[in-house]
Amino acid sequence: MIEASTAQIWIIIIAMGIGTYVIRFSFLGLIGNRDLPSWLLKMLRFTPVAVLPGVVAPMLIGSNAAHSADPLRLSAAMVTLVVGLLTRNVLYAIIAGLGVFFGLGALIG
């Protein structure tokens, strides 16, 4: 559960809204057609791959996670990763992962 106050949550929402908008508007709005340095473009391309795995890993095997290293969750995660790699389809991967989690979870009880 979230313990942050209503004000804190709104600060986060508004700051993220403004920040995300500034990121999106940046080149389109202000800088126009000027080229970016190629090393910067290269780094920007990697942002999701650099951030998201770091968010996920502690949720699955971190020492603070509520269900750390739970075999059912780990297998569902592996299935998601494999299906995502093979099909390159986000939706199939989600369905497969949640299917294993809830399906196998119901079987094991």
Next chain:
Amino acid sequence: MQQPNHRRPFTQGVLDSLPFFIVIVPFGVLFGVIATEAGMNLAQVMGFSILVIAGASQLTALQLLTDHAPTLIVIVTALAVNLRMAMYSASLAPHLGAAPLWKRAFAAYVLFDQPYALSTIEFEKRPNLSTADKLSYFFGAGVPLGLTWYMATFGGAVLGEKIPADLGVDFAVPITFLAVVAPMLKSLAHVAAATTSVVLVLALSFMPYGTGLLVAAIAALVVGSLVETWVETQRNTK
């Protein structure tokens, strides 16, 4: 009978975006359900989807909030997930840069993954489109998806109030992230970046929550681009 390429650009954008509705709807519902179960009220859940419209960063913020991370860390980390959109902005600037400022300002609001991806494909296929037509196509690909994102979130928030909290729905968060990341692991550099991120975030888990993730993400960015540069040099010397 009209040929597909004689369709109005806006209509064409809408049609091309149709497959993405299958992804946007469950993703939006999921955010609504999880945010509501975590204790957010309807206004906050909708505030997220309307002001931010970026699913992965919204879920990141939600996860960090549930882990009681400090406000600043939540903002910085969730925004880091959206930095890729600066690249989208840069790559569409040559196509849409000549449009009036207020239209570009609105285009920036709907500049999320799907309209970006569809537009780059379309503009490459049809380089002779006028700026106005390109903009229409972009809006066609983005506006209906954006509106659907709001509605899906709303549906999820309403649903979230009815689903018992102990069902394990929160597990959909890591699953969704893995599902988003897996298709992106298409080169050695991407795999290296992802691996760096995972190894470092676990190794740095002693750091106050969230800061370890930031260090890991920055290191992963550097590793990813270095590996890519290295692979390119290898290829060129052959």
